[in-house]
Every structure is written in structure tokens, then in C-alpha cells.
Amino acid sequence: MPINIPIDLPARRILESENIFVMDEKRAFHQDIRPLNIVILNLMPQKIRTETQLLRLLGNSPLQVYFTFLIPATHAPKNTARQHLEQFYTTFSAIKDRKFDGMIITGAPIEHLPYENVSYWNELKEIFDWSKTHVTSTLHICWGAQAGLYHHYGIRKAKLSKKLFGVFEHKLLQKNERLVRGFEEFFYVPHSRHTDINIDDLKTISQLQVLSVSEDAGVCLIVSKDEKQIFLTGHPEYDTDTLKEEYERDLAKNIEIDPPLNYFKDIDGRALPINRWKAHATLLFMNWLNYYVYQETPYEWK
Template sequence: MPIKIPAELPAFKVLRDDNIFVINSERADTQDIRVLKIAIINLMPKKIVTENQLLRYLSNTPLQVEIKLIQTKSYVSHTTLLDHLEKFYNYFDEIKNEKFDGLIITGAPVEKMKFEDVTYWKELTEIMEWSKTNVFSTLHICWGAQAGLYYHHNVPKYDLKEKMFGIFLHRVNDEKADITRGLSDIFNAPHSRYTEVKGEDIEKVNYLEILSESEEAGIFIVATQDRRKIYITGHLEYDRNTLNDEYIRDKEKGEKIDIPKNYFKNNDPNEIPIHSWRGSANIVFSNWLNYCVYQNTPYDIETLH
């Protein structure tokens, strides 16, 4: 089944050129099928890039998915054209009376700050509180995962001595868990962050499960037992060149930054990065949409509570 997005959204052409089945809203409206409504709170600075990344994986299932992009009112992006935001994004106030099968809260480059010092923290907490009754399953990514663990479960984050930056090996703790089903025992995933959460804090919350972790990168996938909240501390959605772009950006800023680990062939930034996590990303996003959302969300989404 296709993903339903406006034909004018840049991701439409990107996905179509990648031979991914997309249809515009007009055609989708003529199909007699229950679509999954997924909202995306996009907190990343390069919003169009993040849209393309997420929509690529959300489209890789037999399910028809309708996307609604959300931006914060308390902070306006300076790195995405205002015309794009006005045309394709909604504010929370505009959608807060709707029900959604799924919600994605992206990462954000604010992990060095205290949660309460982030400009849009109050607005984000309102969204996370709203998600308890208006969303069936929420997927939190990187800083979004740390924010969700802190807000919903009082799990703190800790500063790292240096940036966790690169591709790291992870193990599956429960191969029968729905979100990790089908993953190899050991798989790769990207990380790009200055802070971490610790297993000892998560284990104090008896309804949270650590489903995947890494000896080097730490906690990776955490979920509530009912799978209404999923937390992923890395960036499975990243494209082949995303870490390279971040590496160049940080170097140009004059920041002290090491080459992303286990990323370039022969550890040489002049080589093409090795995209070693694409299969794992497809599995995790498909599992979330199928097992955590589609198989359990009410057919009449308006009955969700």
C-alpha cells in the first residue's frame, strides 16, 4: 500500500524517484480503506531532510499511511523556508482535537541543555500529555526519546565525556518482542548525541523494557509493556550521508569532533560512507507500524482513549 502525502511535498518526488509507492491525497480519498493517521512532531533543523528520511521508512509496509506534519509555535525554524512550513505544517492547536494511530517525536540538537531550558519544552510537554489520550502509540527518537523518558517516567539524562558519534553494534535482548522481531542478534545503528540515559534508571520503572542495547553506545530501544510508547536513542532513520553532513557541519563551526566511528570505509572521510543499518531501520519502522499500531489501534480511531 502507498503512503499518502501532498504531491507538492518535496518528499513526494524523492520517494517516487526511489521507486517507492506514493499517491497524492486526491487519489487516496477515492480508496475505500482505513488509513493509519500518523503525526510527526519535527524538531530537527533540516526539516525537509527529516521528512524524506521518515517518510521513506513509513512507506515501506503494506499499510496506507496518512501523514500530518507538526511544528512548534514557541520556536520557529530558521533553517527551513517559511513557505514550506506554512504550506505543509500544522501547529498543535490546529490538531489537538484529532485522534491519531501513531505519533513520531524526532530528535533535536538541544541535548546539552536542561529539558526545562529548551524554548519549546512547555509546548512539547503539552503534546506528550495529549498523546496519552489522543495517540495509540508514540515513537520517540534520540533527544525525543530522552525527553519522553524524562517526562513520562522521570528517567534523567547524563552528559557524555565526548559525543556518541558513529555506527555501533547493538544486541537484541528479546527476539520475540514485537518491535525487535526479525532483527539480527547483532545489528548496526547510528548515534549522534552528547547525552545518554542509563539502564539502572530505566530498570526502576517496572513497566519499561530494555529491548536493545549496545556495549559501546548504551541503551538503544526501550518500550512500555503495552507498546504505547517506544523510545529509540539513536537515528535509524538517517540516510547514508547524514553523519558525514553533521561531521562537516561541526568541523566548519570549529567544534572538536572526531570522525564518526565505524562509518567510512577504512575510516577515511574521503571514502563513501557504508550504509550498514538500512535493513534494521526497515524492520524497526515496519514493526512499529504493524505490531504496535495497526494490529492494536481501534478501527474507529475516534473511540481511542
Template sequence: MPIKIPSDLPAYDVLTREGVMVMSEEQAARQDIRPLKIALLNLMPKKIQTETQFARLIGATPLQIEFSLIRMSDHESKTTSTEHMEEFYHPFKEVKDQKFDGLIITGAPIEHLDFGDVTYWDELREVFEWTQTNVHSTFGVCWGAMAMINHFHGVQKHLLEHKAFGCFRHRNLAPASPFLRGFSDDLVVPVSRWTEIRQPELDAKPALTTLLSSDEVGPCLVEDPQHRALYVFNHFEYDSDTLKQEYDRDAQNGTAVNVPVNYYPDDDPSRTPLNRWRGHAHLLYGNWISEIYGTTPYDIERIGLESSDLRG
């Protein structure tokens, strides 16, 4: 939880620069306790697996969170039962009048398609615009992040010759960022994608800041304060065996795919993989929730009407 000190105390600026979570008396006076409303726009085919992964991470804080599941209005899931979708998911058109403290937009296995060829692209662009008036902070993940950064900044995704697949070392480029509070200087992150975002194209956008990056697979986590958004192109949320499930599936289907890099002990698929990213996954999403808690208006109807800076 944040430390509450006067905003004009010299320690306030010092601690802020160091990445320590502080809250001014003015901020604290605006807030009472209420449940945070966090929604998941789930674009993944394995709905239940994905919703569980994210619920595990955002539910690991001492805060009370109201978790909602959203789907695209006219897109029908072919891999999750109709009963599950009807009971637990709300089409976007039914929630667009609501406001949320946070929204996670997942990836989708459609990287090979141009954005405009995605059947629900027009509605997804409507979602992106809706976040600017109805969501305090948005977290785009993998393809969802690539789509959102393309919509707001025109940054392109690029096809890879070979799938980026495995656990890759990443560098912490912004240790003082509140989103990286508690992070190591370097860390392992699961990666599973056929496309990439290129750092020089991010550098050409002054509004964007890269927080985590890998020499092997490029940028991982990007902050977009102007749109109150984070974009992560890799998969902190993955379970220990998610990469194994993907590898086994592709191998059984005859798809040409390499053994996930640095995932199995001694790169031996017959051995049980070890989870080396779980702690940083909890830190990342816990930090995101903490930032939302410390900055979102108590009156949820004020979302979209107050400062556009997530930390302002």
C-alpha cells in the same frame, strides 16, 4: 500481515511467545481497512531532510497511511523556509482535537539544555500528556525520546565527555518482541548525541523494557507499554551520508569532533560510507506500523478509550 487464528487455539500462545504476528478472530472482527493516521512532530532544524527520512520508512509498508506534519505552535524554524512550514506543517494547537494512530517525536540539537530551559518545554509536556488520550502509539526519537521518558518516568539524561558518534554494534535483547521481528542477534545503528540514558536507571523502572543495547553507547530501544510508547535514542532513520554531513559541518566550523566510529571504510573520511543499518530501519518502523495496524480501533475516535496496552 498477521495470521488470523482463534485466540483459544494452543498455537496462538505459542506463536505469540515466539514473536510471530498473530491476530485473534475477535481482533479481526473489530477492524476494517482504513488509512492509518501517522503524524510527525518534527523538532529537527533540517525539516525537509528529517520528514523525508521518516516518510520513507513508514511508507514502505502495503498499508495506506495518512502522513501529517506537526510543529510546536510558537517556535519558528530558522533553517526552513516560512513557505514550507506554512504549507505543510500544522501547529500543535491546531491538531490537538484530532486523534492519530501513531506519532513520531523527533530529536532536537538542544541536548546541552536542561529540559526546563527549552523554550517550548511546557507545550511539549502538553503533547506528551495528549498522546495518552489522542494517540494510539508514540515513537520518541533521540532527544524526543529522552524528553518523553523523563516526563513519564523521571529518567535523566547525562552529558557525555565526548560525543557518541558513529556506527555502533547493538545486541538484540528481546528477539520475541514484535517490534524486533526479523532482527539479527546483533546489528549496527548510527549514533549521534552528546548525552546518554543509563541502563541502571532504566532497570529501576519496572514498567520499562530495554529491547536493544550497546556495550559501548548504552541502551538504544526501550518499550513503555503503560504509555503505549517506544523510545529510541539512536538514529535508524539516518540516510547513508547524514553522519558525513554532521562531521563535515563540525570540521568546517572548527568544532572538536572525532571521525565517526566504524562509519567510513578504514575510518577514512575521504571514502564513501556504506549503509549497514537500512534493512533494520525498515524492519523496526515496519514492525511498529504493523503493531499499530493490528491493535488500533477501527473507529479512530475510540483511541484513548480502549485498552492502554499496545498489544492488547
């Protein structure tokens, strides 16, 4: 079955060109299937790109999936056209009485701020609390993961001496967890962040289980033992060239930054990015959608 997205969403054309099965709302309406309802709180500045990245990973599932895009009402995005936001996005007040099968909370480039200084922090706290009773399973990514760990468990982030930037090898610690079913013992994940989570702090929380860790990038994948919360410190949803564009953007701004590690490969004298993470990224999102959402969600929310 395909993902079900609005006809005019820009991601639609890209995904169709990649042979990802996309169905518009009109056609989906005539199928006698109860689709999964996923809400995506998109905090990233380039919203259209993030939409495409996430939908690509969720798009080749045998399940029909319907998406609702969410932005904070207390923050005005600067990098996405207002028309796009008005057409495809809603705010928490409009959906807070609904229940969803799954939720994704993205990262945000605001690591330098204390959580309490984030303009939409109070609203985000309300969404975090709401997700525990209105969502079957929530996947938190990068800053969203750090913020979720802080709000739900009081785990603080630690500032790194330099930006963690590149593609890093991770070791699987828990091979029998459904979220990483089919994973090899070692796999790669892109990271782009200035802060980290201390694994020793995580070990003090009995409700949490660390699934993977990297010698260079630290803890990566954490799951609550009730499987309602997933925390992912990296960016497996990134496109092949996303780190390259971040690197070139910072160089253009005269920001001191090293090239992303384990990312560029010299081919015929050209430094080209190599994607080492796509297969595991797809498997991770499919496992979450299947085992943590579809297998656990009630057919009818009460």
C-alpha cells in the same frame, strides 16, 4: 498500499525516484480504505530532510498511511522556509481534539539545555500528555526519546565526556518482542549525541522494558509494556551520508570532533560512508507500524 502525502511535498519526488509507492491525496480519496493517520512532531532543524528520511522508512508498507506534520507554536524554525512550514505544517492547537493511530517525535539538537530551559518545553509536555490518550502508539527518537523518558518516568539524561558519534553494534536482549520481530541478534544503529540514559535507571521503572543495548553506545531501544511508547536513542532514519555531513559541518566550524566510528571505509583511497543499518531500520519502522499501530488501533476512534 502507498504512503499518502501532499502533491507538492519535496520528499515526494525523491521517494518516487527510489521506487517507493507514493499516492497523492486526490487519488487516495477515491479508495475505500481507512488509512492510518500518523502525526510527526518534527523538531529537527533540516525539516525537509527529516520528512524524507521518515517517509522513506514508512513508505513500503502494505498499509495506506496519511501524515500530519507538526511543529511547536512556541518556536520559530530558522532553517526551513516559511512557505514550506505554512503549506505542510500545523500546530498542536489545530489537532489536539483529533485522535491519531501513531505519532513520531523526532530528535532536536538541544541536548546541552536543561529540559525546562527549552523554549517549547511547556508545549511539549502538553503534547506528551495528550499522546497517552489520543495516540495508539508513539515513537520517540534521540532527544525526543530522552525528553519523553524524563517527562513520563522522571529519568534524567547524563552528559557524556565526548560526543557519541558513529555507527554502533547493538545486542538484542528481548527476542520475542514484536517490535524486533525478524531482527538478528546483533544489528547496527547510528548515534550522534552528547548525552546518554543510564540503563540502571531504566531498570527501576517496572513499566519499561529494554530491548537492545550496545557496549559502546549504551541502551538504544526501550518500550513501555503497554506498547504505547517506544523510545529510540539512536538515529536509524539517517541517510547514508548524514553522519558525513555532520562531521564536515563541525570541521568547517572548527569544532573539535573525531570522525564517526565504524562508518567510513577506505575504497580506492577514498573514505566513503558505509550503510550498515538500513535493513534493520526499515524492519523496525515496519514492525512498529504494523504491530503497534495497525494491529492495535480501533477502526473508528471514539
